[in-house]
Amino acid sequence: QVTLRESGPALVRPRQTLTLTCTFSGFSLSAFGMCVSWIRQPPGKALEWLARIDWDDDKYYRTSLKTRLTISKDTSKNQVVLAMTNMDPLDTGTYYCALVRHPQNLIYPWGQGTLVTVSS
């Protein structure tokens, strides 16, 4: 059974860097075709894909946030880390990580999400 769980700070100050960790089980991120994505959702708003890291360490980012995002993986720990710099109150929302299987490219299953509030 595949499970993913997000962890990180609930509160971040403006201009700080947010670091979130996705800890997963039930698959290996070194196996062909396995990828992990991060998606966020501002309160009451739509989903927004942020980044993806692949089994071969290829990385992809949302175009509008590319300069602020860094995704990395630690295969031995079954973890994926997302860093987002220069946080702003508009970045407040629930951040999800999810498994993506290549080549179907379906975002499924998702973690439960973690709420991040950006406020001074």
Added chain:
Amino acid sequence: EMVLTQSPGTLYLSPGERATLSCRTSQSVDNNYLTWYQQKPGQAPRLLIYSVSSRATGIPARFSGSGSGTDFTLTISRLEPEDFAVYYCQHYDNSLYTFGQGTKLEIK
């Protein structure tokens, strides 16, 4: 960059009725990567339909997807009380993922 526009924003229906949700893309979807998710309050999205019309594992037959080109539809044939939620369409192309703004299905 692809834009997905969902309509209506909110749909008011009663249990037992048929729901038709629309997703229009700004460019033709030529790779069949059109997906639908359901999201209930406080929960992560749940995969419903992938490749335009394929139901995900465990999804009831009352859910169906259709469409081509730039116009896609999610149909729920007879609404059950648990179907009232927000539905998102999503497209994948060239290593980028785009979501629509969602349609909220509310009980009338």
